[in-house]
Amino acid sequence: MSKSNEPILNKLFKNSNTFIEEAIQTNREEFIKVVESRRSVRIFNDSKVDEQDMLKCLELSLLSANSSNLQSWEFYWVRDIDKKKQLIDYCLGQPAATTAQELVVCVARPDNWKLNTNLMLNLFKEKELPEAVSTYYKKIVPLAYNQGLFGLFGLLKKISTFFIGLKRPIPREPVSFNDMKIWAQKTTALACQTLMLGLRAFGYDSCPMEGIDSYKIKKLLKLPKKAQICMVISVGKRAKNGVYGKRFRLNKDRFIKIV
Numbered sequence: 001m002s003k004s005n006e007p008i009l010n011k012l013f014k015n016s017n018t019f020i021e022e023a024i025q026t027n028r029e030e031f032i033k034v035v036e037s038r039r040s041v042r043i044f045n046d047s048k049v050d051e052q053d054m055l056k057c058l059e060l061s062l063l064s065a066n067s068s069n070l071q072s073w074e075f076y077w078v079r080d081i082d083k084k085k086q087l088i089d090y091c092l093g094q095p096a097a098t099t100a101q102e103l104v105v106c107v108a109r110p111d112n113w114k115l116n117t118n119l120m121l122n123l124f125k126e127k128e129l130p131e132a133v134s135t136y137y138k139k140i141v142p143l144a145y146n147q148g149l150f151g152l153f154g155l156l157k158k159i160s161t162f163f164i165g166l167k168r169p170i171p172r173e174p175v176s177f178n179d180m181k182i183w184a185q186k187t188t189a190l191a192c193q194t195l196m197l198g199l200r201a202f203g204y205d206s207c208p209m210e211g212i213d214s215y216k217i218k219k220l221l222k223l224p225k226k227a228q229i230c231m232v233i234s235v236g237k238r239a240k241n242g243v244y245g246k247r248f249r250l251n252k253d254r255f256i257k258i259v
């Protein structure tokens with residue numbers, strides 16, 4: 001492939017990268033144990049969650065893969081007693097919330113892409129990074145995530161991608177604020193999973209909840225209209241009868257397609 005025909009991301013990164021990070025050895029048995037023993041726990045016992053453990057698990061979740069490294073997530077660990085009471089009510093009084101030791105509201109922020117882009121660009125000033133990285137945030141990111149006033153730029157992108165897409169592969173989304181919601185939710189959900197697996201690895205249990213009143217939770221946390229509640233995660237240690245039943249899944253052939 002001639003250099004001028006090379007995909008833009010290859011041009012930006014592949015050719016100029018000199019950074020080396022070796023893959024460290026990990027323990028697959030321990031990972032399997034963590035994944036297999038994570039269950040949605042609906043009843044927690046009275047054991048407290050160590051504050052440092054909780055903070056570490058939250059910090060680890062920030063290492064999750066995320067789109068364009070724009071970190072379109074926020075995690076509100078609700079510790080204030082009155083707010084927590086309200087939050088339990090807004091989790092519809094589910095046992096997973098009423099018995100939880102701790103509650104974390106996981107929020108997707110599709111509206112923060114520009115702010116985080118600027119924060120990233122400021123951060124780059126202190127780091128020695130290839131020019132390509134700042135070019136990506138200055139040129140590609142605004143093109144990809146800006147939807148413009150009343151979504152008009154998004155609409156324009158949708159039309160032009162349709163025509164360009166007749167000739168070559170091109171990213172089709174996000175081209176609306178709804179797409180941006182999906183964009184931010186994907187990233188936030190990945191961090192939610194890291195949080196739950198992290199908690200399990202630290203000896204705790206969790207339950208993700210979307211049976212919640214997202215509107216009231218947004219009000220409680222004084223979040224802007226465009227913020228999206230991804231889920232609330234309850235945390236603690238499982239009570240003896242905390243798991244509702246043996247885990248089962250549909251046949252894996254329905255989901256894993258080798259094509």
Ligand SMILES: Cc1cc2nc3c(=O)[nH]c(=O)nc-3n(C[C@H](O)[C@H](O)[C@H](O)COP(=O)(O)O)c2cc1C
Nearest residue numbers: 038039040042094096207208209210211212231247
């Ligand atoms: C996005 C999401 C929302 C969920 N919402 C609730 C909920 O509101 N209440 C609840 O008890 N469980 C909830 N769950 C837990 C699922 O019911 C549970 O993950 C599923 O039954 C599989 O069980 P397991 O997590 O133990 O493997 C939710 C899970 C996810 C991923």
